[in-house]
Amino acid sequence: MKVLVVGAGVAGLCCALELAQAGYRVELIDRAVGPESAGCSRFAGGMLAPYCEGENAHQLVTSLGVESVEWWQKVLPEVDDGYRQLGSLVLAQGRDRGELARFAQRSSGHESVRGDALSEIEPELAGIFPQGLYFAAEAHIDPRLAMRRIRSRLQELGATVRYGADASEYKGAAELVVDCRGLAGRDTLSELRGVKGEMLLVKCPAIRLSRPIRLLHPRIPLYIVPRGDGVYMIGATMIESDEQKRVSARSLVELLQGAFALHPTFSEAEILELGTEVRPAFRDNLPKVCRKGNTIFVNGLYRHGFLLAPVLAQWVRNWVSGGELPPGPDNWEIMNEDSMQ
Amino acid sequence: MSLQLYGIELESRLLLGTSQYPSPAVLLDTIRESRTDVVTVSLRRESGTNRNGQAFWSLLREANVRVLPNTAGCYSVKEAVTTAHMAREIFDTPWIKLEVIGENDTLGPDVIGLVEAARILSEEGFEVFPYTTDDLVVAAKLVDAGCRVLMPLASPIGSAQGLNNPRALGRMRGHFPDIPLIIDAGIGLPSQAAAAMEMGYDAVLLNTAVAKAGNPISMGRAFALAIEAGHLAYEAQPLLARDMASPSTPVLGKAWLD
């Protein structure tokens, strides 16, 4: 059977890979001219942090996220694939200690680390932060590298990946369509909304951090993800807005201030890129997999695209092969046909 | 008697901020369960230059509550006035919660800019809800500038420290018996909100304490109950604490104890 996957963001790529591995003839298309200009996924931090996210997300994000981390580990087995399982650290400045206690209370999978133990994990932060939370089982990837790897896996498996191709030109081209258009999918999934995120990439070889670090702050929480070679992603704002292409001065100042607070040497960093995109989200900030006619929709990945797409892709593969979707918990509904326009 | 703000009668004395909830779905449930009538919306942050926050705002419309747009994050009179204009257009309301921030760290109000912005906006027909300190002189100037509601902070925004200076808040109540006074900012626990209401405050505005609770929906309800209890207690004229230093009954009675 031929399957057309629309949208080469992380959702589309994971679905395409699962289906190609299951033996379907897969064609993956994206309307962007190339991977460098496509979608929300390029701007992600690449944190695979199911436990940290549990602090303010539904418990489903944690349980499904843990499964996804294993998936990434299998899909990116080589050192130069960029998958790193080195845990993550959550820190707060002295007067925001309350935030740290609150975070610990609301999440699982962590241990409290202080003084020497903390400087052993991340020597660069010795003396700056007296204590933190260490989430040993968490991992991180470089989203752009990971997506490149999946694209070449797809080609090895005989699937086609085509850019500059809009779904509207492909009507009736396949027996089954998997629609992963991100926010563009709101023409069909009317409940989708955008949550803007701004980020920056900096180069700062003078600092050596090995794992994602979250700095808690009552108003401006922030994280830093190492990309290797002294490159760091600093993110990310969360703004209820579907404005796509504008990084505001305020956001930039906040992100940079946070980075300086984490380590003063970030003031020396070279700014490589400012990025902004809009996360596709449903009302409960949980993703949905749903079906209408011969189209399956995978959308609403919100701030959990890399964390959740693998599991959703496995569901799609299972569903296409005649299996059932797993039942969601009470307050999570897999959207049915009625709720589409 | 129900609460009246600029001629609008409201059942609930709890006003809710709408940021920092785990999801819009949780926010909507919290609004419903807390039975609040008024929610505040931060315009500047959510909208950018255009109307890009539409999806979120139409969600709020579904909640069927009155929207009190705010000028959160504005640091100058001009910024605050421009944001108020934008708010009036988008939400079609003369109400504006006026914040002119003077200090980046504590987010304390710039009271001088506040009075100026309040005057400009009141003259333009806005109904201004100023986020202010417990300073009586500033409060009087705000009233003079046209404000018919005052919103003193209890402690710094998001600090959850509660009523840092109850004496000053009490004085404010005493000085402005006819102006609705709403506690804005600094509340962490329902008991603190109840304490403010027992002092005769008219309402309490909350955001972080509810939004960042483990269960925002239950916490919203807990605050609603505390606020109602505090208000009932105030109306029922509570006993005042007594100074037990000197006896008030004849010492004669003591004989019975022998």
Ligand SMILES: Cc1cc2nc3c(=O)[nH]c(=O)nc-3n(C[C@H](O)[C@H](O)[C@H](O)COP(=O)(O)OP(=O)(O)OC[C@H]3O[C@@H](n4cnc5c(N)ncnc54)[C@H](O)[C@@H]3O)c2cc1C
């Ligand atoms: C700053 C930032 C940081 C983030 N950090 C993380 C993180 O650390 N961890 C994590 O898990 N998640 C993170 N996220 C969230 C993650 O990026 C998103 O959840 C994810 O990218 C959504 O993926 P998607 O494939 O659904 O959408 P997208 O990546 O937007 O992909 C949709 C694709 O569909 C294409 N398309 C649209 N319409 C058509 C059409 N008609 N025809 C053909 N193609 C079409 C688009 O060109 C696009 O390439 C972050 C997001 C942001 C903004």
